[in-house]
Amino acid sequence: MSLGNVTMCHCYKCRKPTQVYGSRWCADCAYPSIDQDYTRYQNLLEEGYTRHQARLMVGWADPSEEA
Numbered sequence: 001m002s003l004g005n006v007t008m009c010h011c012y013k014c015r016k017p018t019q020v021y022g023s024r025w026c027a028d029c030a031y032p033s034i035d036q037d038y039t040r041y042q043n044l045l046e047e048g049y050t051r052h053q054a055r056l057m058v059g060w061a062d063p064s065e066e067a
């Protein structure tokens with residue numbers, strides 16, 4: 001499948017390989033506003049939140065999950 005491009009596309013949310021070349025999101029994760037949520041997630045990390053907290057705040061994690 002690779003044509004010499006070393007960059008594999010992995011979903012930024014769940015880290016599985018994406019089915020669509022160049023996509024940041026796999027089919028399971030993609031939804032219309034995911035790019036905005038990802039920007040928010042990055043901002044939360046910059047503000048000092050943990051990845052788990054940031055995921056919870058953008059709705060990407062189940063609150064019952066432990067960090």
Ligand SMILES: [Zn+2]
Nearest residue numbers: 011014026029
């Ligand atoms: Zn995914």
